[in-house]
Amino acid sequence: MNRIIKKEFFSEKVAKIVVEAPEIAKSRKAGHFVILRVDEKGERIPLTIAGADIEKGTIDLVVQDVGVSSAKLMRLNEGEFILDLVGPLGKATHIEKVGTVLAAGGGVGIAPLLPIVEAYKKAGNRVITVLAARNKDLVILEEQMRQHSDEVIVMTDDGSSGNKGLVTKGMEDVIKREKVDEAVTIGPAIMMKFAALTTKKYNIPTVASLNTIMVDGTGMCGACRVTVGGETKFVCVDGPEFDANKIDFDEMLYRLSAYKSQEEEAYKKYLEQVST
Amino acid sequence: MDEILAYLKEERSEEWRAELRKSIKVKERTKKIRVEMNEEDPDVRNKNNIEVNSGLTEEQAVLEALRCIDCPTPTCVSGCPVGIHIPSFIKKIETRDFLGAATILKETNTLPAVCGRVCPQEKQCEAQCFYTIKMNEPPVAIGHLERFAADYEQNSGQMGVPLVAENNKIKVASIGSGPAGLAWAADMAKFGYDVTVYEALHEIGGVLKYGIPEFRLPNSVVDIEIDSMKKMGVKFITNFIVGKTASFDNLRELGYKAFFVGSGAGLPRFMNIPGENYIGIFSSNEYLTRVNLMNAASDEFDTPVMSGKNVAVIGGGNTAMDSVRTAKRLGADRSMIIYRRSLKEMPARVEEVKHAQEEGIEFLNLNNPLEYYADENGRVNRMKVQKMELGEPDESGRRRPVSIEGSEYFLDVDTVIVSVGVSPNPLIPASLKDLKVTRWGTIIVDEDTMQSSIPDIFAGGDIVRGGATVILAMGDGRKAAAGMHKYIQEKVSN
Ligand SMILES: Cc1cc2nc3c(=O)[nH]c(=O)nc-3n(C[C@H](O)[C@H](O)[C@H](O)COP(=O)(O)OP(=O)(O)OC[C@H]3O[C@@H](n4cnc5c(N)ncnc54)[C@H](O)[C@@H]3O)c2cc1C
Ligand SMILES: Cc1cc2nc3c(=O)[nH]c(=O)nc-3n(C[C@H](O)[C@H](O)[C@H](O)COP(=O)(O)OP(=O)(O)OC[C@H]3O[C@@H](n4cnc5c(N)ncnc54)[C@H](O)[C@@H]3O)c2cc1C
Ligand code: SF4
Ligand code: SF4
Ligand code: FES
Numbered sequence: 001m002n003r004i005i006k007k008e009f010f011s012e013k014v015a016k017i018v019v020e021a022p023e024i025a026k027s028r029k030a031g032h033f034v035i036l037r038v039d040e041k042g043e044r045i046p047l048t049i050a051g052a053d054i055e056k057g058t059i060d061l062v063v064q065d066v067g068v069s070s071a072k073l074m075r076l077n078e079g080e081f082i083l084d085l086v087g088p089l090g091k092a093t094h095i096e097k098v099g100t101v102l103a104a105g106g107g108v109g110i111a112p113l114l115p116i117v118e119a120y121k122k123a124g125n126r127v128i129t130v131l132a133a134r135n136k137d138l139v140i141l142e143e144q145m146r147q148h149s150d151e152v153i154v155m156t157d158d159g160s161s162g163n164k165g166l167v168t169k170g171m172e173d174v175i176k177r178e179k180v181d182e183a184v185t186i187g188p189a190i191m192m193k194f195a196a197l198t199t200k201k202y203n204i205p206t207v208a209s210l211n212t213i214m215v216d217g218t219g220m221c222g223a224c225r226v227t228v229g230g231e232t233k234f235v236c237v238d239g240p241e242f243d244a245n246k247i248d249f250d251e252m253l254y255r256l257s258a259y260k261s262q263e264e265e266a267y268k269k270y271l272e273q274v275s276t
Numbered sequence: 277m278d279e280i281l282a283y284l285k286e287e288r289s290e291e292w293r294a295e296l297r298k299s300i301k302v303k304e305r306t307k308k309i310r311v312e313m314n315e316e317d318p319d320v321r322n323k324n325n326i327e328v329n330s331g332l333t334e335e336q337a338v339l340e341a342l343r344c345i346d347c348p349t350p351t352c353v354s355g356c357p358v359g360i361h362i363p364s365f366i367k368k369i370e371t372r373d374f375l376g377a378a379t380i381l382k383e384t385n386t387l388p389a390v391c392g393r394v395c396p397q398e399k400q401c402e403a404q405c406f407y408t409i410k411m412n413e414p415p416v417a418i419g420h421l422e423r424f425a426a427d428y429e430q431n432s433g434q435m436g437v438p439l440v441a442e443n444n445k446i447k448v449a450s451i452g453s454g455p456a457g458l459a460w461a462a463d464m465a466k467f468g469y470d471v472t473v474y475e476a477l478h479e480i481g482g483v484l485k486y487g488i489p490e491f492r493l494p495n496s497v498v499d500i501e502i503d504s505m506k507k508m509g510v511k512f513i514t515n516f517i518v519g520k521t522a523s524f525d526n527l528r529e530l531g532y533k534a535f536f537v538g539s540g541a542g543l544p545r546f547m548n549i550p551g552e553n554y555i556g557i558f559s560s561n562e563y564l565t566r567v568n569l570m571n572a573a574s575d576e577f578d579t580p581v582m583s584g585k586n587v588a589v590i591g592g593g594n595t596a597m598d599s600v601r602t603a604k605r606l607g608a609d610r611s612m613i614i615y616r617r618s619l620k621e622m623p624a625r626v627e628e629v630k631h632a633q634e635e636g637i638e639f640l641n642l643n644n645p646l647e648y649y650a651d652e653n654g655r656v657n658r659m660k661v662q663k664m665e666l667g668e669p670d671e672s673g674r675r676r677p678v679s680i681e682g683s684e685y686f687l688d689v690d691t692v693i694v695s696v697g698v699s700p701n702p703l704i705p706a707s708l709k710d711l712k713v714t715r716w717g718t719i720i721v722d723e724d725t726m727q728s729s730i731p732d733i734f735a736g737g738d739i740v741r742g743g744a745t746v747i748l749a750m751g752d753g754r755k756a757a758a759g760m761h762k763y764i765q766e767k768v769s770n
Binding site for chain 2: 023024026027037041042043044068069072083084085086087088089215216218219220221222223225226227232237251254255257258259262263266
């Protein structure tokens, strides 16, 4: 049982939750995630550790409400408990001083990108961050990103904030302007696919952090498998970060949609239930 | 073994046993017919989750116990990996002292209600029974009787909590709460240690909970045993991955003097054939975990599962049987086993194969998958299969399957469950540089003490053996407890 210490909304559908988890706060590194189960009936969902306070014994999670489990989590109040929480999982991000790092985050991928941006900056890199979302309301953590980046570029599909256009346009503008040594991208699979194609054109080594469907998060089930460089890998133990140019994003895209109709139906039912 | 036999001889010479033997002639005993386990109707049970075997009645148990002739040298005991005092407990049943029988079982086996249900008896104790080896008759139903006595105790409301020695305040921990970890913990508690069991998942029990289905091993049966361990003072900490949440060094700082690694063989293997990552293709671990651990088949629970109409399960072990029978219960029209050898070579328990056949499972033996195909959404819809024949025996002594050229054909499937084995969980070895492992990733231990290359770390169960059985894992746990106890005492007295 892990107590929620604080909850703060970034927008109607995105919130930061500070949770008591002293051991995880101590052992986690940038790039790690947790798996949690809100209640007895809940599923196990993965969420990136967006930050931690070792002294207070807490970790930060940033969640976007996209379905039943994330919605249930968002409805928990300060002082309430998450039934099960385990971590830190996955491999930590490999962070070095490389020069200039281009970080591209889309939608809810912005949350897991924050600790990585922070770590790159701490290691002495110049960090340029491109944040992309459909509209202004979905651009989250802009402030926090600015604290740890040399520059933040915001891209929205409708131009309601920052520049109008896709993440790839923002990235390309930077690449054309100055030398980029490494890129990192987190977001919806389709966005990462095109981000990777963009940096490939310029031969920039790029990592993508993958958000596949998971169950246990310890390498036991294989639900999270992806093909990287022709080999099957488990995202929860071999990743979540991989060489973006070797990932079979098309396979990942259809694997993510495996339960789509069941998820949509469950979400609809859930929303009806909580609104009455 | 000699020690056990000597002990059993002594027990056998007790007056009541001698009387009991005399009360009915051996000839009368051997004339009786082996009891049949009561089972649910196959056409009903393959649509729900109730336990297939409903157990023996008291009368049935007593009659079956009567068949055991209380051999002077009970060969059955040598077939049991933990050396259960088989004739001793069976003769208690014959006298209707069912709780007494359960007490004898608990002397050597922490989880008799589990083993009575899932042990491959036909290869172990029952294979060595006098009836099997000398008379060529069906053996005494040792497994059924074991289950009967253990269930009787569980249902009696008089679960005995084993005696524990005075708390010696020495902290020890297990990594993993599967049968190996549980057996280790029970013994260490009896010796008086301050015992903690760490478990990565949110449930205690390892494969007993996430793998073996409810219709074969109800969770309640496992939970009763876990409760009695809690009463013995064992502490359980779930959602804690040793090597991730905290390192061994962190735990040593907390005062732990020794560790038992029972982290199992949790890593699913795939065949690495084309199309294996399409939607609708799962490892048996994923499929069974969704259904057993996450209750995915129930509408009230959030985790989803795919319930296919044409389901192919690849493999012939217990895991494959559990998966294929689960698929049937989730509503499959065709639920098929695809196995590259013949029925005779199947590693699954004989009873599971029989139950599967009764429930309408199709067996495509001597068949092997080559490739999978999918629709435009990436959902598997067809597979290519090749027929096989049996050639010369291989290292395992089983005849090697050889593919028949030109025999390929296509099969319509919408769900495939790959159940071709598991590899050891690499989490622990990866977090300990000095730990010696084999090239398969199993931990190397001393056979007698189960001590690893790191003195304060012991190990047992599937992480040492690769995939094995519940009773072997428990035997390892007990051996490790004895080894660890000796190790700690020697250290303390020095
Ligand atoms: C390593 C890792 C780190 C993650 N970090 C975060 C994070 O920090 N914050 C956050 O909000 N989310 C994160 N996610 C994604 C998060 O786990 C999913 O959004 C969540 O499981 C959805 O559950 P649900 O029941 O609310 O929605 P569902 O009903 O399961 O899904 C609703 C919709 O979201 C899509 N979806 C489902 N699962 C995922 C997924 N894993 N990734 C992307 N889309 C998905 C579905 O296709 C569907 O359209 C992470 C995922 C992984 C694997
Ligand atoms: C579907 C299925 C059916 C089976 N049927 C039978 C049968 O009928 N009869 C039979 O005898 N055997 C059967 N087996 C095999 C038997 O279940 C195993 O041999 C046995 O469970 C092994 O026990 P164990 O304690 O070594 O490991 P497990 O039962 O695998 O338990 C290991 C536990 O350790 C936990 N763990 C791993 N790493 C860590 C870590 N770093 N920190 C904390 N916890 C950790 C895991 O989450 C797990 O709960 C079956 C197996 C399966 C999968
Ligand atoms: S534990 Fe297993 S092998 Fe031993 S007597 Fe019981 S059923 Fe037979
Ligand atoms: S070998 Fe068979 S008959 Fe003899 S004691 Fe054992 S169970 Fe009884
Ligand atoms: S989530 Fe189960 S193996 Fe990765």
